Amino acid sequence: MKILYFYPDNPLSSTQGNNARASALLHYFKSRAISIDLVGCKSVDYAESDAATIVEHKLADNVFLLKKHKTKFYQISYFFKESLPNFFLNRIKQFRRAKLNHQVEFNEILKNNSYDYIIISYSCWASLVKNNSQLKNAKLVIDTHDFLTSQFQTTKKFKLGRFFQKEIELLCLFDIVIAISVEENYIYSQFLKSRIEIIPHTLTDNCISKTEKKEYDIIYVASDNPHNRNGINWFLEKVFPLLNREIKICIIGKITHCIADYPNVEKNKFVNDLNQYYSNSKLAICPMFTGTGLKIKVVEAMSFGIPVVCNERGIDGLYNKTDNGSLVTNNPEKFAHFIHKLIEDREYYDEISNQSEKYFKRNHHIDVVYGKLDSIFN
Structure with a gap:
């Protein structure tokens, strides 16, 4: 079995809860000897050295870091292919985290590989697989991490119905929806026909002696x-x-x-x-x-x-x-x-x-x- 797992941030950064969840999932795949290609976004906190460490620890076979392009040519291309369509089509930018360069590099990975499953983290990155001709019959899975409509409610021009409808629309693209909590499962199950699974966060049993003196x-x-x-x-x-x-x-x-x-x-x-x-x-x-x-x-x-x-x-x-x-x-x-x-x-x-x-x-x-x-x- 071969899986492409997209998680944008550095799973090695342990002091952030969402990273801990991604790390736990990578350890599960390692325990089951499942072949993993991990895809993330290059940043100050996620460098090639971090990618090498992940491979060294055998948490993934390959790690691809999608890069940010700031060239003048890219800016012009982005304006005509992203900014103008987003404006005229009145798209919700909060649910479109994948930029033009991200999509191009992601498609290249799909073109050169075949996967049994493609896992996307967060519904705001779902556009990576939407109407994508390079999927090659891979089963699509989304790890929601959070109910993003609620997270976005303090953003400018927020409208509950519009944002909620968009989130459900994006989740409908997937064969399997992974919810982290019972509350999210309840919400999603009211509107989705996809298979929904509650997968809570997991850790090893670290319970220690209660008589031990604490610092x-x-x-x-x-x-x-x-x-x-x-x-x-x-x-x-x-x-x-x-x-x-x-x-x-x-x-x-x-x-x-x-x-x-x-x-x-x-x-x-x-x-x-x-x-x-x-x-x-x-x-x-x-x-x-x-x-x-x-x-x-x-x-x-x-x-x-x-x-x-x-x-x-x-x-x-x-x-x-x-x-x-x-x-x-x-x-x-x-x-x-x-x-x-x-x-x-x-x-x-x-x-x-x-x-x-x-x-x-x-x-x-x-x-x-x-x-x-x-x-x-x-």
Whole structure:
């Protein structure tokens, strides 16, 4: 079996949830000895050296990086072939991430190879395969990652009906639609005739001894996006002042660019081994009021059997909304109370920690998720 897997970003960047999901899928293919051609977009964070590392680790047979062309000739061609048609046809640019040069290079890959499956990440890149004559009867699969209509609702000229209709139209191009959460599955199943599969994020079982002394009381891992910025600002402004001064917090990821210095708060833009930080943390937080899809940081914490304190959006995507190792509130005083109780009450901590461990093993363990993927890829 040979698969082309398009994922635009660097799957080796572990401090961003969507990259962790892409990496997990590559590890699944490796475990099943499936031949993979990985296609991404070249950027500052995704260079040829990263592509070489992916091949070296045998996560893909080949890695193709689509490039940006900024030549004067390309700009003229783009104006007549993309900009003008987009304007006159009133296209939604948010759902057209693939530019002219991306399409040309992607088509060349398809022309020179034959695939059993072609997997596209995100509906906004679906145009890569739309009306494409080079598919050669490959079965089309889309890993949605997120319900993009909701993500785009703050953009200029957003109209719910128009954006939602476009997203469903693009998803209809695919034989199999992979949803990451139960909420997305519910929405898509109302409008699509394609086969829909819920494939949650998976990790190895990292549960460790609960008696082990931890270096950090709280860990928070996040990329830099509006949802995470709003969430962490709320936490630092509303919750942090209510916490005991001796509580030590570790924040990891590009979100650190947006955070000022605070006492007992350690900031790390990038770490080589994220697992080491989770295993040295007592609990995790996920302050978030907007956004859709499964929160990878929540599942990562659960894989270590550590409790999560979060807002209501933090449990989006989970099969169970209770008894899952998460303590949920939008109230800052109660948020701080949950943190203090977990740190100070050992019996209560063990109860929530056990819930976290059991929920993870039941829904996100590799054996469970790999079984679901096997049903898709034979």
